[in-house]
Amino acid sequence: MGSRGRVPLVGLGKAQINNERGNYMFYVNLINRAYLESELDRHGILDLAEELIERLIEHVSLNDIYERVFIYAVSVVNEVYKKVHTQFNILENEDEEEQLRKVEFEVLTLSE
Numbered sequence: 001m002g003s004r005g006r007v008p009l010v011g012l013g014k015a016q017i018n019n020e021r022g023n024y025m026f027y028v029n030l031i032n033r034a035y036l037e038s039e040l041d042r043h044g045i046l047d048l049a050e051e052l053i054e055r056l057i058e059h060v061s062l063n064d065i066y067e068r069v070f071i072y073a074v075s076v077v078n079e080v081y082k083k084v085h086t087q088f089n090i091l092e093n094e095d096e097e098e099q100l101r102k103v104e105f106e107v108l109t110l111s112e
Contacts, residue, residue, distance in 0.1 A: 026099035
């Protein structure tokens with residue numbers, strides 16, 4: 001966690017970061033959530049959606065830079081443990097007045 005304390009959230013929405021510069025509120029927008037959910041559903045693991053989104057919100061920082069975020073989880077698929085690897089891109093913040101972090105789901109892979 002370092003010098004920043006994060007408030008975990010359920011689902012996408014408002015987040016807060018507390019650091020040496022003060023408290024900052026911002027909003028997280030997963031611009032292609034339907035694509036994430038369809039990929040999870042295709043593999044029979046739609047129930048992981050909220051967990052992945054919560055962990056994504058925890059990784060979104062206050063920086064206005066493009067970042068790639070990898071989130072891993074474990075799930076049981078057809079009675080076999082699978083590692084779920086997801087990749088998201090935090091897009092550049094074009095509107096500095098709005099505290100909005102746009103995030104794009106990029107890819108999901110499974111491995112044993």
